[in-house]
Amino acid sequence: MLVNFSKMHGLGNDFMVVDNVTQNIFLSRDQIKRLADRNFGVGFDQLLMVEAPYSPDLDFHYRIFNADGSEVEQCGNGARCFARFVRMKGLTNKHKIAVSTKGGNIVLYIEKDGQVTVNMGQPMLEPKEIPLKASKRELTYILRQQEQTLFVGAASMGNPHCVIEVDDIDTAEVHTLGPLVEEHERFPKKANVGFMQVIDESHIKLRVWERGAGETLACGSGACAAAVVGQLQNKLGNNVKVDLPGGSLQIRWQGEGHAVKMTGPAEHVFDGQIAL
Numbered sequence: 423m424l425v426n427f428s429k430m431h432g433l434g435n436d437f438m439v440v441d442n443v444t445q446n447i448f449l450s451r452d453q454i455k456r457l458a459d460r461n462f463g464v465g466f467d468q469l470l471m472v473e474a475p476y477s478p479d480l481d482f483h484y485r486i487f488n489a490d491g492s493e494v495e496q497c498g499n500g501a502r503c504f505a506r507f508v509r510m511k512g513l514t515n516k517h518k519i520a521v522s523t524k525g526g527n528i529v530l531y532i533e534k535d536g537q538v539t540v541n542m543g544q545p546m547l548e549p550k551e552i553p554l555k556a557s558k559r560e561l562t563y564i565l566r567q568q569e570q571t572l573f574v575g576a577a578s579m580g581n582p583h584c585v586i587e588v589d590d591i592d593t594a595e596v597h598t599l600g601p602l603v604e605e606h607e608r609f610p611k612k613a614n615v616g617f618m619q620v621i622d623e624s625h626i627k628l629r630v631w632e633r634g635a636g637e638t639l640a641c642g643s644g645a646c647a648a649a650v651v652g653q654l655q656n657k658l659g660n661n662v663k664v665d666l667p668g669g670s671l672q673i674r675w676q677g678e679g680h681a682v683k684m685t686g687p688a689e690h691v692f693d694g695q696i697a698l
């Protein structure tokens with residue numbers, strides 16, 4: 423089987439993108455893991471599969487797989503790359519693209535300068551929705567992790583996020599605490615773990631240990647979740663610049679009852695074909 427694909431990235435969070443509208447590709451979990459391998463495969467944080475829409479009010483459906491082969495609900499940087507991809511491949515010439523994912527529907531807007539704005543929908547904040555084991559919704563949850571007590575925020579952007587505020591992003595325990603919190607028993611579907619340093623009410627620094635992928639250079643849904651948690655905790659306003667290791671995103675949220683909007687770049691790296 424030959425698979426045509428594009429390699430793309432959003433701020434260094436990289437993707438193998440497969441057009442499954444004109445191809446008919448099925449990849450097993452093991453095949454995805456092998457393709458994701460940076461030494462033996464194509465190398466990527468996530469695989470995106472572009473599919474035909476499930477209903478007439480949508481333009482496409484897209485499926486997201488982490489580097490470990492698990493299928494997930496949402497991917498913010500992936501959504502921006504998805505928008506660039508479907509236009510680049512001539513699958514649509516629309517500037518406003520409506521897409522369903524496993525985590526819900528989102529709308530993508532191609533801006534005049536080529537950046538992409540994603541309407542990520544409303545964040546989900548109830549423990550059951552995240553999902554997080556807790557008796558009621560809180561601004562800060564207490565997580566016990568071995569000897570440590572962590573004070574964390576949590577939100578779902580379609581996918582589960584835990585947000586930990588730190589004093590200094592450069593010394594944050596991303597690689598030690600990240601995997602432990604990702605697998606914490608209070609997150610039954612695991613979690614993406616964001617480490618957030620608040621610079622001022624319109625500016626944060628963020629590093630994300632992603633569920634199923636490890637630390638990535640950027641996480642779009644993680645940036646949205648951090649902005650939401652920071653705003654709910656009264657540390658941030660409604661328009662926040664998020665600096666990630668791979669670059670910056672702008673996140674806007676008018677508060678509960680409103681959708682989160684994310685704006686940032688999406689880049690094409692190369693096209694390829696691989697035999698499986």
Ligand SMILES: N[C@@H](CCC[C@H](N)C(=O)O)C(=O)O
Pocket residue numbers: 435467468488494495496497498499500581582614632633634635638640641642643644
């Ligand atoms: N990189 C993504 C998030 C990808 C999915 C995530 N690892 C999960 O398991 O939920 C983004 O830009 O949002």
